[in-house]
Amino acid sequence: MYRFLPQIIHNAQVECRTNDELKKRLVFYLKSISMISDPEKRLEFVREEIDKTLESIDSSCEKGCHFCCYHPIGLAKSEMRSIKEFSPRFSQARLEQQIDFYANNIAIEYEQKKCVFLDNGQCGVYAKRPLVCRLAHVKSDPANCQLSNQSQNIEQLSVQTAAVIAVAFYQLNPEVELIPISLTQ
Numbered sequence: 100m101y102r103f104l105p106q107i108i109h110n111a112q113v114e115c116r117t118n119d120e121l122k123k124r125l126v127f128y129l130k131s132i133s134m135i136s137d138p139e140k141r142l143e144f145v146r147e148e149i150d151k152t153l154e155s156i157d158s159s160c161e162k163g164c165h166f167c168c169y170h171p172i173g174l175a176k177s178e179m180r181s182i183k184e185f186s187p188r189f190s191q192a193r194l195e196q197q198i199d200f201y202a203n204n205i206a207i208e209y210e211q212k213k214c215v216f217l218d219n220g221q222c223g224v225y226a227k228r229p230l231v232c233r234l235a236h237v238k239s240d241p242a243n244c245q246l247s248n249q250s251q252n253i254e255q256l257s258v259q260t261a262a263v264i265a266v267a268f269y270q271l272n273p274e275v276e277l278i279p280i281s282l283t284q
């Protein structure tokens with residue numbers, strides 16, 4: 100399940116084993132999410148709970164910043180179904196390059212790694228963006244996140260309580276794939 104998910108989700112799952120508060124939270128969300136049988140409603144609930152939990156964090160992420168959109172993003176099948184219903188526009192050229200990169204191990208440039216849904220610095224599926232995208236927050240200068248600028252420090256904000264909601268969701272929806280591969284399935 101964690102192969103295509105970021106470390107932040109993996110860490111939250113590990114923390115749940117020893118932190119009683121987080122463990123209780125995980126059990127609560129496992130129960131709450133599993134009671135919603137409709138996949139879109141289930142996803143909407145999880146999106147809202149994550150967004151609500153992160154409402155008051157002191158993030159230095161700015162509108163228009165999209166350096167985190169150059170990283171591989173994993174998502175559940177239901178997340179991609181929800182995005183597809185939105186009939187999103189995406190870059191076919193980048194899609195093919197990224198399939199070469201992720202599936203066929205062919206090297207590509209930094210520019211070619213940006214998410215296929217990113218258009219002029221804007222997320223084309225913002226309302227339906229994957230849970231992983233919602234969890235990416237830093238307290239350091241957003242410019243430090245640029246992959247071509249890796250000598251700079253990146254200080255991630257703690258989003259553990261929100262990440263636990265994602266842990267519960269992915270435990271119940273374990274088939275996770277990267278965006279470009281999932282888009283072609």
Ligand code: SF4
Binds near residue numbers: 221223228
């Ligand atoms: S789905 Fe949107 S927020 Fe997520 S990586 Fe792609 S462009 Fe960025």
